[in-house]
Amino acid sequence: MAEWGVATTSMGGGDADTTEESLLLDRLNRIQNNAIGYFAVHAHLSALRPNHKQPHFIDIAARTFDTLIDSADATLFGLTNKDLVLICREVPVDDVDSIMEKVRGLFSEDPLTEMDEDSFEDRFSTWYDLSNREDFADFFGVITELAVEAEQKLKEQAQQRDQEKQLGDPLRPGNLAEINQKLAGMRVADMIKRQACLQVRTGGGGELIFYELFISMAEVRERVAPDINLFASPWLFQYLTETLDRRLLAVLVEEEFDELQDPLSINLNVSTVLSRDFQNLHRAVGSNAHKVVVEFQIIDIFADLKSYSYARDSLQERGYRVVVDGLNPLSLSYFEPAGLKSDFIKIAWGPEFTGDEEDRRIEEMREVIAAAGKDSMILGRVDSEKAVKWGLGLGVSRFQGFFIDKLVQVIGRGRQPATKKVAS
């Protein structure tokens, strides 16, 4: 019976002899002269979208083979690049197939698992009959290349480990208290950044919708929690934002809203909007509510829909606009965005939407966005022209992100920054 190696985690030495790839090559060498009944299945998990290649997903996928490994002559190798290789002897193909189906099912949301109806091409896995010399040679070649890449990867992983150390301890209730305390007392005005939300016209040029003001988490971390990973727990992070809300409001209350030329948006918790701190802001805003946009995170909204509805209604009644933020474009298929009755819906661009191929997913998403109201969509975290193109292809015309900030500079707003007190 075989053993299951662990090369998918960033642990273990950098010795070339002990990588999974080298162990696999050893095995192949031993099989070579007596390969009757042997075959290999290579699952190309490395080709999955980045967000599907998380260690615990791969781990779970690997464990799917457990029953097979325990009951048959099969060995699983977890390669450095996250591919899985199964070496079998005299194992019924159907048995392996059914496991592969399960693994495929785990990643059914990923385009890699799509089977083109017209061709037999399967990008998810490749099978090799090791008793056939050509197959064996092909496979051996593939693994040899991967072994070379693995050495390189190990070096990178060592670097990554250092980086992870830099990410720091996860945010926990224990360190949260101290961080919260420090935040409550510090000056945040110079940590406030802003990012433009632009409506891109097909003829070129753009119109500013609003500037989003936010406290830079990188700076917060540097000043208040240098060794802590603030994003370790979404709940504790959200708790932290409640304090950040209050600090931001304290700065904003000093603003001269009458003189404000461009609308601004701020992220707030629903609970903050229903609090006295917001009442103070509202007084300062006066008749300029149309210049202020409030952004709520979807995690906050779904935690208490009633309070959100109440907060949204009271904001809109007074002339403020409301944005639903924190949405993965994927999530638009799973609920009715229009039901949240916000003015805008912000979806976040990510590397997983490379849009290299014309997916059926893109068509689906285009429909979903049209149904949700493409005019209310904002594509955020836009870091490249590719992202803008992708968005435009889906019917989205409003964008926000580093790349947009650059565009704004190029287009040359020529105006003074929105406020004197807020850093740009």
Next chain:
Amino acid sequence: MADSGDGKKRLPSQENLLLDYVRRLEKHKVGRKVVHLHLSGLRPFNRRDQHIRTAAGNFEPLIGDMTGQLFILKNADLFFVYKGEAQPQVETIVQKIRFLFDDDPLVAEEDKQPLPFASWHDADRDYESILKMAQSYADAEEKRQTAVRSRMDARAALRAKQQQGEPLTPEVLARVETALERADLSNLVRRQFICAVDAKMVPEQHFSELFISIKDLRETLLPGVNLVANRWLFQHLTETLDRRMLSMLTKTDGASISGEISFNVNVATILSKDFQIFDDNIAASRRGQMIIELQKEDIFSNLSSYLFAREFVQDKGYRVCLDGMALDSIQLINRKRLGIDLTKLVWNPELVDGGDEVHEMLANLTRDEGEGRLILTRCDNREAIDFGKSIGITLFQGRYVESLIAEDSRRRELLRLKRRIERS
């Protein structure tokens, strides 16, 4: 159902039925008469339920042959609308009823009373004042119902507030979590049954939910602390509780807990080692008897992880239940697309108060779900069960269901005793 004309739909109380009837009477008022028996003027001990029912029973023959229509108001007044030709019989009946109460001052000292025992009206001549009176009774009844409900809500809210105590802070949370890691929580585990309830209110157990009682947790570990005060800290706490619940289930499963069970977990926990260990210890057949309950904010806070986790657990045979749905969220979230097996809708009077449109929407939803996939939870009174059944829900959970179970077991116990006695 009576429509008050202001667009609100009401519950079918006698007052509303009367109002409805009087309105329809307008077309047939000629030749009809009304007698109003002011039994509300009787001394309290003379106007108990059985007295009123006896009095009302006298009208039976005239109701049976469609000569008249009787309405018994909440205040005990009787309203009888009848065809003019039956005047002699009605007078005889009213005399009989007077006789029933002849020792009450309302009858014995009628001349001293503000209201007579009976007022007689001609439907045609007095139509306007009859209509006005019916409307005022209906209004008063609606006010009363609203007041009762809000008194109950206010009382419940007050009780909760008194029990709450100090709000949870990160420091306290840290101490709680440390204590939780070491504490034996097995005696804090509670069980609540999800049952079908037949027409006689006899419950049939389908599965049970296992959970850690937050109230008892607080009393044992942290008296005087409001664990639920801050949503985010509480969510973080539930992650710890989930893990402890899983480890308890890992140890005790099989022997002690029979039947189908459900328990709450976070998506993050499903993808963790804790769940792997738990799952390893569960027989494949047992998995099909387990239901995993998830919260919507958890699902949407990381949708990709949810989709992966759902695929993973359903493939193993577990079922997935979406907990904590309400009227607004159930219309918003595409549960079919999320691949949910069961849904828990939380009982709230607003479900009834929403009127016909809401009832119809919910009934359609229940039908579309399919038999037994929608569960009404937090049923703490009979109204919840009645309402659920009226829209096609067959499974219920809550304090009232627990009381039905207790009652049923008492009944069975008595029956057993009786049989034993009979045999001896």
